[in-house]
Amino acid sequence: MNSLIVISILAIVVLYLGLFKAKSALLPVTVIGLLGALVLAIMEWNSGASAIYSGMMLFDNFAVAFSSLTIVSTILILLLSKGYFEKISDNVAEYYTIILFALVGIIVMVSYHNLTMLFVGLEIMSVSLYILAGIKKRDFASNEAALKYFLMGAFSTGFLLFGIALIYGASHSFDMSVIAQYVIDRPTPSAIDPMFYVGIILMIVGLSFKIGAAPFHFWTPDVYEGSPTLITTFMSTVVKTAGFAAFLRLFAMCFAPLAEFWMPTLLVITILTLFIGNITALYQSNFKRMLAFSSISHAGYMLFAIVALGSTSINSVFVYASAYSLASIIAFGVLIIVKDQTGGENFDSFNGLSKKNPFLAFVLTIAMLSLAGIPLTAGFIGKFFMFSTALQQYHTWLIVLAIVNAMIGIFYYFRVIVSMYFKDAEGKELITPGYFQLVLSLSAVATIILGIYPSLITNLF
């Protein structure tokens, strides 16, 4: 709870810093404030929280873990923003403020205990992101990304709301413990109001839009490609993690006893997401767009935890989201440098990166190995946990399909490694600014450490 208040106040303080032209103080104040919020969040670990504000919010271990993960990822991304926003416009403070407000929405989303708060958190986050996607006002791709994201986001909110309304109609409450009790009190499927089932399906549709799962993924590549790269990093790591946390929280707390009803739907969505994400990623020549499709396929892997909902689901989503966020931050960080200094974001721009800048090539290799799920990286541990969660419920065919997809994934992730190490370099050497070195090496070291000592975060829940 305290971390939510700190971040909200921090956002307003940053806005005032912008008003008083204290530009050099923006980044340090934001990062220090977020570190404070992180400490406050971790202090609530295992505090045995109960629902506060008439059952609106619940800061249990789930909320603490996911708020901490999103705050850490946001700090890493903000450190990459040194000198980035200044090139876009003079109003730098507003960008930091909007990112912080998006983070406020995300923390509400991972700690809700009432469907009202799910909606409010989702909207605070989405409205901030619509603005962030379009901050390059003169750039046509950025405009297009903002408009597409806005129209699709508002459209999906409509589905989510209709679902909430129908669930309210059946259970007469927005409170999640009341809804859970409504389901438990009616052991036979026919005793539950049909509206409730329609509500679940509509909520799956609305949330699948938000996490970018097929067949509701079509906006993802365009929005990720068109948005400024730093914002894409934020969207594909922090926002995706938050979307999954909200999805998982809803299904684990309320709809778990009805798994027989919604599991087949989610199973189809998962398999479609895996295949569409991976196969389309094969054909991309643009690195950023490839990462967008790879984020769709990773959404597919993360959906495993919800398809095979059980006691280990929370843990596996947390591990997978941490691994994926770290690797994506590295990949996008390297992309920002390469785009900045060579001007292109195609695979060709990475040719001979190992000679032009061995450090960048090395960390990007770690990131690609982690995304592909090679052992000794965090990505392998994430996939391992996901697959074992699914196997506990005997989804053998799902695992077989997932392994086929993991192999397709290795192909396009290794394309980058091949062009970095085995193609000839052209052009001058690349320079890595200090902040980038810090963030990239921290993330790379964390990826390796989590890969070798997974017990650091795997036994949290």
Added chain:
Amino acid sequence: MDSITSTIQVVPLNHYILLSAILFSIGVIGVLIRRNAIIIFMSIELMLNSVNLLLTAFSAYSGDASGQVFVFFIMALAAAEVAVGLAIIVMVYRNTSSIDINILNRLKW
């Protein structure tokens, strides 16, 4: 308040559900087939308002005020969305002099 709830209850609940579902479907179809960004936007508002109607009906029938409070949340956040959305549409219009979403295909599929 009581007279309003009893007036709402004159019409059976199923009729409200049907009306909301029809309005919602009109909104969805509008989003999918129209090509003008403003009209798509209006269709989305129609979807949100059908939800408001449904929530009010449920709230009156179950004698629980939280549904009507939720409607206020939806209205407030829809207004925030309108502000941002219209700003984005104006931004696109300034650069392209059009709000037809068919021009939004510069990013390849």
